Amino acid sequence: MIKKNIYLIGAxxxxxxxxxxxxxxxxxxxxxxxxxxxxxxxxxxKIGAQHINNKKIFEDKEGxxxxxxxxxxxxxxxxxxxxxxxxxxxxxxxxDMNSLSVFKNHGVFYxxxxxxxxxxxxxxxxxxxxxxxxxxxxxxxxxxxxxxxKHVHYVNSEKRMILxxxxxxxxxxxxxxxxxxxxxxxxxxxxxxxLRPLIIETANKAIIKSPKEIQTGPAARxxxxxxxxHEEYLSNFPGLEKIYTFISQKxxxxxx
Amino acid sequence: MIKKNIYLIGAxxxxxxxxxxxxxxxxxxxxxxxxxxxxxxxxxxKIGAQHINNKKIFEDKEGxxxxxxxxxxxxxxxxxxxxxxxxxxxxxxxxDMNSLSVFKNHGVFYxxxxxxxxxxxxxxxxxxxxxxxxxxxxxxxxxxxxxxxKHVHYVNSEKRMILxxxxxxxxxxxxxxxxxxxxxxxxxxxxxxxLRPLIIETANKAIIKSPKEIQTGPAARxxxxxxxxHEEYLSNFPGLEKIYTFISQKxxxxxx
Numbered sequence: 001m002i003k004k005n006i007y008l009i010g011a012x013x014x015x016x017x018x019x020x021x022x023x024x025x026x027x028x029x030x031x032x033x034x035x036x037x038x039x040x041x042x043x044x045x046k047i048g049a050q051h052i053n054n055k056k057i058f059e060d061k062e063g064x065x066x067x068x069x070x071x072x073x074x075x076x077x078x079x080x081x082x083x084x085x086x087x088x089x090x091x092x093x094x095x096d097m098n099s100l101s102v103f104k105n106h107g108v109f110y111x112x113x114x115x116x117x118x119x120x121x122x123x124x125x126x127x128x129x130x131x132x133x134x135x136x137x138x139x140x141x142x143x144x145x146x147x148x149x150k151h152v153h154y155v156n157s158e159k160r161m162i163l164x165x166x167x168x169x170x171x172x173x174x175x176x177x178x179x180x181x182x183x184x185x186x187x188x189x190x191x192x193x194x195l196r197p198l199i200i201e202t203a204n205k206a207i208i209k210s211p212k213e214i215q216t217g218p219a220a221r222x223x224x225x226x227x228x229x230h231e232e233y234l235s236n237f238p239g240l241e242k243i244y245t246f247i248s249q250k251x252x253x254x255x256x
Numbered sequence: 257m258i259k260k261n262i263y264l265i266g267a268x269x270x271x272x273x274x275x276x277x278x279x280x281x282x283x284x285x286x287x288x289x290x291x292x293x294x295x296x297x298x299x300x301x302k303i304g305a306q307h308i309n310n311k312k313i314f315e316d317k318e319g320x321x322x323x324x325x326x327x328x329x330x331x332x333x334x335x336x337x338x339x340x341x342x343x344x345x346x347x348x349x350x351x352d353m354n355s356l357s358v359f360k361n362h363g364v365f366y367x368x369x370x371x372x373x374x375x376x377x378x379x380x381x382x383x384x385x386x387x388x389x390x391x392x393x394x395x396x397x398x399x400x401x402x403x404x405x406k407h408v409h410y411v412n413s414e415k416r417m418i419l420x421x422x423x424x425x426x427x428x429x430x431x432x433x434x435x436x437x438x439x440x441x442x443x444x445x446x447x448x449x450x451l452r453p454l455i456i457e458t459a460n461k462a463i464i465k466s467p468k469e470i471q472t473g474p475a476a477r478x479x480x481x482x483x484x485x486h487e488e489y490l491s492n493f494p495g496l497e498k499i500y501t502f503i504s505q506k507x508x509x510x511x512x
Contacts, residue, residue, distance in 0.1 A: 013472075070477065070479070071479060071481060071482055072479065072481060094474075094482045094485055094486065112450065112451070112453075112454055113453060113454055113457060114454060114457055114458055114461070114470070114472050115472075116461065116465075116470055116472075119461060119464075119465075121457070125453045126453055127450050127453065151450070151453075153450070159444065159446065161485070161486075161489060162440060162441070162444050162446065162489070163441075163446065163450070164486075165440060165486045165489065165490065165500070166437040166438075166440050166441050166446070166451060167437070167451060167454055168473050168474065168475075168486065168500070169433045169434075169436045169437035169440070169500075170433060170434055170437035170451050170454060170455055170458075171451075171454050171455070171458045171472075171473065172471070172472060172473030172474075172475065172476065172507070173433045173503050174430045174433045174434065174455070174458055174459075175458055175462055175467050175470060175471055175472075176467075176471065176503060176506070176507050176510075177425045177426060177429045177430045177433065178425075178426055178430065178462040178467035179467035179468050179471060179510070180425045181422040181423070181425035181426035181467075182422075182466060182467050182468065184418060184421060184422050184425070185418070185419075185422050188415065188418050190415065190418065190419065190422070192463075192466070193463065194368065194383050194407070194409070194419070195368070195422065195423060195426050195427075196463050197368075197369060197381045197382055197383065197407075198368055198369055198370060198423055198426060198427050199426055199427070199430070199459050199462065199463060200459055200460075200463075201369060201370055201377070202370055202426075202427045202430055202431055202459075203430075203455050203456055203458075203459040204456075205370070205372065205375060205431075206431055206434040206455065207448075207449065207452050207455060207456075208375075209372075209375075210438060210448070211431050211432075211434035211435035211437075211438050212435050212438065214370070214372055214431060215428070215431055215432065215435060216269075216370050216371075216372075216427075216428060216431075217424050217427065217428030218350075218424065218428075219424075219428065220428065221326065223326065223327060223328065225327060225328060226327055226350045229350055229417070230350065230417075230420075230421045230424065233417060233418070233421065234421065239506075239509075239510075243503075243506060244421070244424070244425075246502060247429050247432060247499075250432070250495075250499060251428070251432050253495075254432075254435070254495075
């Protein structure tokens, strides 16, 4: 446990899940600071912290200030906090640690997961990637991260961005494929849940083995007959057809 | 249980898993017929069936003949079997039932799952889509399917193809995204398994909620700054960059 006061700057998905995890591990979440009134109020109430709008908190030299806002809002927040005396960290995948170099003590605390406010999550299993501007801050962040998760990695800014891009492929793009699949099924009054076992098996297999080894389907087999049949059907949905054709080609190029 | 003799025509991934499931449900798998010697021999041995190369089996009027070969090989197999007297079915997602109309009794038995020979699978949870040329054959296939799985659906050929295309998006294309992600990580000496919690959470959330509701990431947020940063990094890997840009654009178009 860390005795320092912890402040959450932001009240979105990541701040919410992080706040809950910090609270349930008995950390001292002293306040939630956010421009958005309602979400901040709600988060503060949820984790028994104060909703603070007073810049005085930034004078807490011993405090840990976790900025968890959209990347585009980061600059504004840094400006507001610029005289902060504590340890200032952000939770972003693709923002360099140096963006916080105006603060004497700074670092990164990036939980590699997809968060939705309404869905509970087991924080213990979430990989946390930390980075810090010196050894002392690194030790603080390591202790903090290890109190929440079994999987703590020290990762520099470049590697973190690569992890983030990899996560975009494995999570965001994957989910987009699910979405296209669901679209097509709904258009035909088919229930998406029929694909559940397939989706779970594909995810499990990719982890246990390797996605490269388990690639199946018409494109991987070079089964042009089936591909043509699918494209012919999808010509009713030009958006889908274009994506189908593009990815099928990429799969085939990769094999050759 | 069905008293008829069941014959597997083919010895690939689907035939193997189906053979094992039939055997463990005490069906009478009388023989494995396949052009490929070694896999057929191995499958026959595994399920205690005979490896048969004699066309006489096709005279078994009461037999159920499950053709489980690549789509491109189907025509050849139909030719070999053309005088078959039994109930002839195939296991393909995208081949019309009518392709078997040369047989008096015919149908389809399509297990909606991705199979690898070396990985065990719980057949009970696999949706099986059946189709038959008459009521009597439908009853036989229904009984057979229900003995293996809790999820049996009667689906005509067009809907089955739509299911198959949906499965290509949700399984093959998804796995390709995993593959790109793994590639990028390996190129940077990062271990793909770090993405495990993210991949599993994404799959689970898509099913519990809906992929549309849970789409996150730079493209869904319209975070062009991050997208540009990622593209700049990926410019070292032109293949990956092209796919990243294409899918990011499609996600944004879908939102608008």
